[in-house]
Structures are given as structure tokens and as C-alpha cells.
Amino acid sequence: MDKEEEAPQIPRRTRRSSTSSWASTSNDVSSVKVNSLEPQTINDLLVGGEPVSLDDLLSNFPGRNSQIREIVHLLGPLNTPMLPLFVYGGASTGKTSIILQLFRHLNRPLVYSSCRTCYNPRILFESILNQLHLHRRSAANGYSNAKRCERPSDFVNFLREALTNAINNLKEKSEKLMSSKTMRGGIGNMIYLVFDNFQLVREWDKSSTILPLLFNLYDMLKMPEVGLIFISNSSPDTFYSNMGYVEPIPVYFPDYVEADIRKILLRNQANPKLYSSFLDVSLRPFFRITRQINELSTAFKPLYEKYCEPLSDKSIVPNEDMKRRLFSHIMLHVSSSLNEIFKVSSLPLSKVESSKETTQKGTPRKLEHCEEVAKLDFHMSTSAKYLLISAFLASRNPATLDASLFDSKGGSDNRKRKRKPSEKVPEKKESLEEELLMKGPGSFPLERLLAIFQCIVSVADDPSDEEEQNGFGLGVEGACGDLMSDVLLQLSSLCNAKFIFKGRSCPIEGSTRYRSSISEDLALKVARSLKFPLSSYLYKRT
Template sequence: MSKEETPQVTRRTTRLSATHTPNAIQSPTKSINLPPLSLHNLVYGEQQEPLTFDDLISSLPGRKNQIFDLLRLLGPVNSPMSPMFVYGSASTGKTSTILRVFRYLNRPFVYSSCRTCYNARQLFDNILNQLLLHRKSENNGYSSAKKCEKPADFVNLLKEALVGVVDGLKRSSSSKKLNGCVNGSMVYLIFDSLELVRDWDKSGTILPLLFKLHDVLKVNDVGLIFISSSSLDTYHSETGFVDPISVYFPDYTEEGLRQIFMRNQANPKLRSAFLDVVLKPFCRVTRRLDELSTALSPLFKKYCEPLDDLNVIPDEETKRKLFSCLQPHIGPALNEILGVTSQSSVEAGIKNNLKRKGGLKKFGNDSIDDIDFHMSTSAKYLLVSAFLASRNPATLDASFFDSTGGSANQKKRRKTSEKSKDLKEASEQELFMKGPGTFPLERLLAIFQCIASSDEYSLENDEDPQETTGLGGDFGENNLMSDILLQVSSLCNANFITKGGSCPLEGSTRYRSTISEDLALKVARSLKFPLSKYLYRR
């Protein structure tokens, strides 16, 4: 179902299988004995049916203008081109369009993504390997074709390799051997995700080099194409460079999105009725295809749920009925677009949806009462104490955690005068701007001991929590204190607590809790710990 659901092949598969196995479904023949690479392999989809122009246009809905632009700039066979810079925000089909266009044109190209080639050396190796038709295998110990570390070596080797490939292409096109397979003797170098290069070290020289590569190489039969998710004006460079010709991929329009979501559908009428309902509100938030497709696929299942027969052609009344069933789910699903990051699979998401049905209005507050990850009790206590340490001012610790316990909460309620209101606003502003405060490790441990021990003895209710802490708490030591420092560091690694900069006066490392109040409340609830009693409210 999910295969049908996602209208395009997902991003990852497009990119990974792009150059060699373009269509993951049709080519299971990535077999054991790989044949040696030949010039054919520089073409995309070498074993497949040629793509007609109409196929090209229809396979990429909403990208017609961009395809025309690209085709115009690439020009007729064997015509030189000046460097091209393709940009547009994420998931606007830049990579897939370009690869499709090359598949249609049947021209040889070398694709390398700066995401998989994460530094300059990897990038150089990758390009050279592809050009020299070299495949890493067991026989050559998975080594690269040429050892190439410095940009200077790269340019020399690249020039050599390009001349070799172009000569090979010219020879074979004159002998008609590859006729119909490889078109022309131009080689195109495609650099994907160029925006990542800005964060590489030495990006100050690599980027201008890449932009100037055409002039530096002085090989006429090479075309350079850069794909980037951010526009040219964000590429700052000290030395500057001559701008390449840019092609802009705008975000999909609502109409384009609809066409994409209508692809490969068993029941187009039903789907279109569904899209009528959902697409508009979702487009107000985002028009990014990747986010929309993850958000819409569970919703569509939900939409189809009341139907017995999925092939039914909906009339007005069923549409209305389905809409009324779906409507309560749209709002939460919209809010959950962000929930993609919570690592729960789609199925889990649906289950959650079902659970939340009751408390739709109060979504995000009290309706979810369990945390969806496992954590040891001591880690939970630590998390809660870190949250408290971050939120409460250090001066109030004593009043919260001393023997009188919760009574402090009532004590601090004062009359709200104008001045204190102002103060309150100011401090609120400060909380907004500064975020959670930092605290030293000692304070975290002290609070931890207080709340952990007070909780433990609350059943017996015979001893002062403060005193136990002072005594060293032999119970606590056995049960909870054994590996607290280890727990702290693992919480740090899990990013629940971050290590801040060290305090300039004391010199010790300071910590900061990053969890939200909701999560803290959830954790506290699972411990049956009265967190709100200890929270300082301004």
C-alpha cells in the first residue's frame, strides 16, 4: 500500500539508485558477477526503453517549464554549454528532473552528490572513478582508481580522464558501435547538493574551484551542472566567481501537487474527492512534497475506512459522509506534520490517532499519558531534576526542597501589583529569549537526591527527606546512586541534557535541559511524581 501511496519514488531511492539502477522495481539484476563497466554505463537507464518526449513531460507533473528550460540550455547534441546552476527549495524535483532529462537525451554524464561524498577527497575520488569506469570490488581491495588528495591533482587527473572519455565517445560514435545508446560526445558533470559544500572545511577554495572548473579545465566537451537547494546569493566567497546560468525550480503549486498525488491511483475519483478535502488546508502550511506525502498517506487510509468497496465511485452523498468522518482528523494530522520526527512508524501514528480521538480538543496536552520510549527510573528522575534545575531559579531550591515541602508553593503567592506585573512580564520575556537556564552538576545531583529520596520515603513517611540526603542515603546509594554519573552522560548523549559552556568564574561545566514542559510532565506522571508542585510559576 505504501508503495502505491507515495506518488514518486522516494527521494532516497532516486538519489542512490540514480546512476546505475534507475528503476528499482524493474532491475533486480544487480547480480554477483558484475560485467566490467563500459562507456554505456555513463548513460542513465542504458538497458531500458528509450523515453519519448511525452513520457518525459507526463512523468514529471508540474515541471514542464523547467524541463523546457533545461533542454534549451543543454542544447543540441555536441554543443558546448556554459555552467548551469539549478536551484530550488527541498523536494521540488530538481534531481529527478535532471536525471529524467538525461535519460531522455541519452547523453553520458557523471552524477555525484556532495551529500554522499562528504568531503572534497571523496568527491574527487567519486568523479574520477566514474569517469575512468572503475568499480570498487574485492579484486582491487575496494580502492579508488587514482589516488587524489589535492585539488591540483584532481584537476590534472580530471582533465586526463575527460579527454580519454571524450575520445572514446568520439571514436565509438564514428564507428557507429554505440549508435542509439550513447548520444553525443559531451560529458556532463552533475554536482548535487552543492549547498553542503559550504560547510566543508576549506570550502573557501573548493567552491570557487568548482564554479571555475570550466575555465580551469579548458576542455570544451564538458558541461557542468550544479544542483543546490539554496540560491546563488547565499554562496559567499572571498575571491568571487563568475556566475553560472541559473535555472529556478519553484515549489509545486497546488495544481501540480494534485497531479502528483493523483498518479498511480487505483480509484482516481475517490482520490480526487479526498484531495479536494485535504489539499487546501495542508497547502496553507507547507507545499513540500515530502512532508505532504507522509502526512496524507495515513489520512487517505482513514478516509477510505468507512468504505466497503474501494473501487466505488463516490457520489455527492458518500463524499459528504466521508468528509464528515474525516473532518475531525484533519486538524490533528495537520498538527502532526511535525510529528514525523518522532520516529514512530506510520502504523503507530494511526494507532495514536485512534487513541487520541477522545481528546481531540486537548491534543498535545493530557491525552497522551505514556512516553513512547523506555527509560530507567533513575534516568527519569534525573530528567525531571534536570528540568527543574533548568526552570527554577537556583535561589528558590531551598524553599522547594526543604522539610516543609510543598508549603513553599503557597507561600510565594503574593498580591499582584502593577510593578510585580511588569516584573513578571520582563521575566517572562527573559524566559522566552533565554530558554532554559544552565546549572552545575552539583545542583542537579542535589535536586535529584532530594526528589528521589523524598519519593522513596514518602510511603513510609517517617523521615525528613533533607536529613536523608545529609546522611548519604544508604537506600538511595544502593538503588539509584550507583551509576548516576553514567546516566547523566547518557542523557547528554541522547540530547535530553546538553553540555553548555563552562562558567567563567567557577570553571566547571554547566548543563542545560532541553526537554519541553509537556515531556517533563509526562515523565513525572509515569513516576507518579508531583512535578507541578515543585515548579516555580511566575
């Protein structure tokens, strides 16, 4: 009946209540020493690095002056309790780095965990407990965690225990410091838990219980020595919860204004005068599109090189006349690169430049252009390319049209194929095109994909055997069974690469449906690399 009866059978899993805190502290310390070769100390909870002064911090983060001061005020002097903070603001506004640098400046222990890397409650709980237990996962302990904990109830118990230990540790330490009177101030008795990327918790499976739990953690722990800081991309009002919570104190990081961005971009420039005149020209138009510093700085890098092109000496201080000259030089590039701002190119700049003229226009390029146009910047096997094209066609064209596009002879009858689509009534086509634009690519069953695949492969192989000679041969003619297994493999790798989406199985037909997600540009590019006349197969383009 009583607990004691069953206890002796499983002595290792029982735990005596820790009524006296000093005893548990000493236990903890000894276990840490056993666990890791180089024992971590409470100092490992500090951010580390050279100490920074507040002035340095303020100058390191232009435009964040008031936010830094506000957080410093809210954190308060050493050993003062704090209500939970909710730091929010858009992407790349310096939330995380400011918090971390601030703790480096303040030299106080913090437990940092990002909800992006700790992507489910269990990992989050265990990461926090590991840090608090000064536990480092290593080969010696088999990369195990300090505590195994999945349920929120266990987490709160473990957390309370670990925090009590750590805080007692800190208190002992600061008492020693007080007696020895070292010059540098102690690290205090407070422990701060930082939850970064907190907005991601909303998408977790158990978000409806985890969110209120974390928001109510401060009230639940009832430990004044614990400070909580939530860092989130989205504002507090987007954290809906049907049970409510006492909202933490909001600290808002607005996006940088133009002047701040200027200051930030000017930092670490070799020739600030020149760069500043460059920014005079280019910042304003770009700023109309995006206000995120990371995107702006990547966009400006190639543009600045362009700007400097006419100059022989890049360390020159520009005068008015030169500025004018440079201005007229760069103006063309600014307007064109505005539309390229988010393009990440793996090709050298010059090549992109040459292809830009053709890519500007939305119309599909003619096949004649294909030689000089940029090629695919990734490798793909020929059969995968054909498969991709057939998936694209299957998504694009209505299924009823397949028979007329690819007849039994393998679509070699060009005349018939070309005529059929153009016979359609224009209005109907327009509405279809509209539908395509709205609904997106259609889905198709596997059978249809394979049928189209076989048709286009046989078409492509008919006129010339170039492919085979190059060693990229598919061996279609030879072994059909081989091809099938190969194709299914290719299909799954295309699905994994997200070129083709694999949908849920259709409730009526019972088979899985697929959907191609590539853009027309990419499809044309792929087709061009195979010298495949894709545009003549597309239903809407005649």
C-alpha cells in the first residue's frame, strides 16, 4: 500500500526528496565532476569574451540606442528581480545579438536556447536543463542529456531543482567574492532564461499547452532570482491562446530607418566617403523595396563594385564632378538591379549581366537564344530532366489534351500536335489561363506522368542520338523495366528536392497525386539543356 514497499526493488530510479538545499548542491557538483572530463563551472553560463563597455555597445549598434537603454533599465542593477520581457521586432533588427552582447557587457549568467534549433518541447526542455546542470554532451557520457524529460510537469520540477542549485552556487560564489573583495563586480545571483525565435513555438504540435506554460513559467516557478526573456519575430498580439496569460513586458525593436541603415552600411568600409556618395544615389530607391539590412547589403555589394568600375584608385575622395560622372554611370545599373535585388546568383557577375537583357522580359525566350543564355546552375541527370519536364507538362496541360499532344506513335506527327491547341476558342483559353494563374499547377496521377515521360523520351530520341553518344543515354529503347525502376527513384529524389510535390492520396481514386512546383522559366531552361521543344507542347502557348 505504501510507497516504501515498492521502493527497494528499483533503488536506482528512486529519488529522495531534497529538503535541504545545501545537500543537493554538493551532490550536483560531484556528479558534474564525474560526468565530464573538464568540468564546467557556473561561469560557463556567461556569454564570455572580452568585456565590453556600454558605450562600445551603443556605438556598435547604430540606431538601437533607445532599445539598448530600455533593456538595461528593465534588467535593472545587479541582483534585482525582473518581470518577464518580450522582445520583438522584424527580421534583422538586432534583437538576439543585442541581448547577447548586453549580457556580455553586464556579465551575468544566462541560459540561451533558440526554439529554432530546439524544435520540439522535449529538446527545448533538455537543452535548458543541460545548461543549468552545467552538463556537456560528449563521447564520455554517450551524448546523453543531463535529464530525460518530456512532460511539462517533469520539466518544471527539474527546472526548479536545477535553478535552485545554480542559484545557490551563484550565491556561494558571490559571498566568496564579497569576502575576498576582488575589483571586478560579481556575476550576481540572477539567472536569465532566454527563449529565442519564440514565434516558432506557435507551430509546434503541442503549442496550445506549451505556449501558456512558457508564458506562465515565471508565475509558476515563483523564484525572484529568475528572469525570463522571450525573443520573437512577431508581435505579442499574434500569440493567441484560448486560455490567456498575463502578458510579459513588451520591448519593441522597429526596423531601421534610412539614416540608421546608412550608418550600418558605412561601418567597416575602406573608403567611407566614396561609399557614402554611392549610398546617396542608390539607397533611396532600394529602400522603397525592402528595409531589411541583410537583403540590402547583399544587393549593394555587386552594385558598389559597378560604381567603382570607372575609378582607377578606389581610395580616392570623390569631388562633385566625379560624383556626377559616377552617378550617370551607375544610374542604369541601379534601375536594372532593383529588379534583381533578391536574386542570388551562383554565376560570376559578368555572366549574369549578359543574360539580364534576355531575362528582363517576361516572355519566353526563343530557342535560338538558347546558346548564350545562362545554363542550369545545378547538375541533374538526363532522365531526371525529362521527368521534370513531363511533370511540368502534366501540371500545365489539361489531361484531356494528352491524347492529341502525344499520340500513339510517340507524337512524331508535328503537324497535328501544333494545330490542335490553336483551334480552341480564344475566350475559353483566356479563362483557362486565368484559372491556371489562380489555382496554380494542377495535380496528376503517377500513370499520366509516366505516359508523358515515355512519349517525350521517345520523341527526343528519335531525331538524333546525340544524348546516347555523350554517355547520358537513358537506354529507353533497351530495357523498359530498368527505366521504370530508375524513373521511380528519380521521381522520389525530385520530390525530396521539392521540384515535385507529392500530395496526399486522392480519396476517390486511391492513388497518390503529384504536382510540379517549378516555374516556367526553370522548365524552359531544363528543356533547353536537353534541346527539347517544350514550348510547342505547352497548351496555352501556340
